[in-house]
Amino acid sequence: MANKKILPIPQVLDVLNPFKVKKQRMMNYNPAVPTAMRTPVAESRITVFNYSPKSLEEKTLTSVAETYPYMVSENITWINVDGIKKEEVHAIASCFMIHPLLEEDIISVGQRAKMDEIGEQLFCLLPMMYYNAESSAIEQEQVSIVLGKNYVISFQDDPTRDLFDPIREKLRIASSRIRNGSSDYLCYSLIDIIVDNYFVVLDKLGERIELMEDLVQHYPNTKTMARINFLRREVLLFKRSIVPVRELVNGFMKSESDVLEDRDTKYFKDVFDHIVQCTELAETYREMVLNLQEMYHTQLNLKLNEIMKVLAVVTTLMAPLTLLAGIYGMNFDNMPEIHTKNGYFITLGAMGFMLLFMIWLFRKRGWF
Template sequence: MAKRPLLPIPDAINPFRVKKQRLMNFNPVTATTSRKPVDHVKVTVFEYNEKSVREEVMPDVQSCLRFSKTDCVKWINVDGVRREDVEIICNNFNIHPLLMEDILSEGQRAKMDEIRENLFCLLPMVYFRPESSSVEIEQISLVLAKNVVISFQDDPDRDVFNPIRERLRNGGTKLRIKGADYLLYTLLDTIVDNYFVVMDHLGERIEILEEIIPRQPNNRTLGRINFLRKEMLMFKRSIAPVRELMNGLMKSENDLLVEDTEKYFKDVYDHIVQANDLAESYRDLVMNLQELYHAQMNQKLNEVMKVLAIVTTLLAPLTVITGIYGMNFDVMPELRSPYGYFVVLGIMLLIFVSMIFIFRKRGWF
């Protein structure tokens, strides 16, 4: 059977050379945000009902404001978060300033809020980078208003929503028939389902390490274990609060949530509970990998000490004999014997062979 490849950890992100970022940043909503400037903002709008769908990529944020007055269900997706753009959208859709500050924040804990006529969800969207075996987390904000869902995300080049876009383009799907609250459920469900995709990749790395440790219990293997442990810890700490978010949605009595949609949020809640349990299990597996590594190192050390002990034991009688005949006394009869040297060598060889035979018979090596 072919050997599985080693974990790819380039020098650029070697766990021994690069300090890991803080897992959670504390950034109160009232604090001035220090978000990095965005080169460009991409705004995509889906306006749809059961019979038709309209998809547009807006040249700027101002162009999407005309959709605030239509009766169709709308999904406004903003890729790239800039304060001026967020302020324009929030002012037009009557979104509370506190929610606007949450959207502009970074490193926030997953949460759910209800202010004015809006329902707000903030949670992590997780990706796995295969070339570095690392977990990357992007904060996404979802705002539910009347007949509209507005999503804000940082990275304009990737997300996990392409299956939703395909379902919107195809007629006859449940997503096209139901309202904006069902669209919110679909977005949350897609984000949570992607957690399992990331955990599948992490599980593969754990399996690879389980095969590597017995063969290569060295410092580089220990580095891989520690790197994976940190990634697993960051992932678990990020998704754990999503359970509270979904619990808040299920208990909400907001008029924007249709009673028929509550069962779908319960399904997402079950998924995030399962994801948290699986993440905890994977964390325990990574800790077991550390114990396996130390056990392998101890076994390797014991084997070395065993060989050294056997060699020392075999040489001990010979050392005693050579020490005795190395004394400078005048009266030592064997020193004058013409065959004394060969007799002593024979006795030493006999003792050496006898000890090896006894050790092998007792199974000591």
């Protein structure tokens, strides 16, 4: 959060306007409903990296059928599908003998992050998180990864966004660790870059929380409270999405599958440490947002107390003057002071003296 740019308060009000955000629920999957399927995308993109320490083949495929030869390739193959189409997923699943239950998980939406081991394949599903600067909201897409002996198949929801470019750049370098590693190291790299991006989203949430602290101090009104509630929901949804990832990574660490090499276990342990740290930080931010709500109510009470204090002082100052005005406003003929020549000015002077004396007394006692 260092070197962050602090926006002026009026600009912050526009940036954090939750009423401009139209956002789908992030956790709307009901496993009891078999029709909880995604809407097919108009166009998908399939890319392949087939590599070994001495060779690299990088292609963008035009059809699913072009992935079939890689089933028997001796090199490591990474097939990445951007944009989910049911017929394409079914074709790939049939070719690589992916279990129908895993195929259904890939097509379904809004699922909880998990890891499964079926036969000689390991499967994991986890959210890839993004921060939308325009709406100040957190967005996510579901990423499914199938790990086999010499291949990794990844499925992404959104063909327009991708975090895997750094991995592609490393694959193009012959001396890189990932280029000389096995398929499980590639799977680790994909999970690791997704988890690392969680910290980027958390940094944005931290900036918003700090900006909200300024708003609460300067603008403790109903709009500010609405923004706090919006921020609280974002933090809760973020935490709810990433907490199961810890179990997912732990599943890789405990798995005894032949697909995983013992030397790569330490890398999954490193990811486990990162996701634990990320979860703890998300919990800290949740508590900070709750403190923001308490701060808002405190500021509101202080503001109300200041208003009541001013009204009480004004009422106290005017009470003696009202008493004098009421006494001499009575409609009686037999009043000694009513026929005094300068009685009007004397009464006004007495009232002014009483007012000044009370102001001096209140200030001396520190009442205002």
